[in-house]
Amino acid sequence: DAGVTQSPTHLIKTRGQHVTLRCSPISGHKSVSWYQQVLGQGPQFIFQYYEKEERGRGNFPDRFSARQFPNYSSELNVNALLLGDSALYLCASSLGQGVWGYTFGSGTRLTVV
């Protein structure tokens, strides 16, 4: 079975641009969560979606938004990129809303220049 897949794997953007990151959960998983991992730090929670609804939001500005599609895949959108948005963006999927079966993808490395 395929694990959590994220695309693209690497991305370079210019300040002020917009970016869309994509995540496909493990088959059968209905929850997708997004995390930002800045170099040298642990992952920070951004969003959780379950059954296509936002179920949790971390302390991130409104420039960050996400959605979940009927097939449970998800997109993370970031507008007006700042240099400080450079990070590894991780997606995790789980069966339900809890942490049972919580599995991370390999992430998208975003560099803002």
Added chain:
Amino acid sequence: GQQLNQSPQSMFIQEGEDVSMNCTSSSIFNTWLWYKQDPGEGPVLLIALYKAGELTSNGRLTAQFGITRKDSFLNISASIPSDVGIYFCAGQLLSGSGGSNYKLTFGKGTLLTMNP
């Protein structure tokens, strides 16, 4: 954002040594998780703890959920070269609100390196 206090920040060890690392928080958690992250990869779950006082093993790894629900430790016995990497603790915060029940709060990680 909030992060757990994880120590030590880094460790240099010899092959065959035992390793200990721990994580503390000012908040109560109802679940503790330990992950390992290799370069260019996402975190991989090593051990999950669901009850205060619980002691769980996974091969050479042993982890405990502190009785106060505010701490956890991870031990690795007889370390081998493939144990090198970054280890993260993560907790699920006990909260009365909705979606915030399900986020994970991570420590800053412990970098484990091995002397050749």
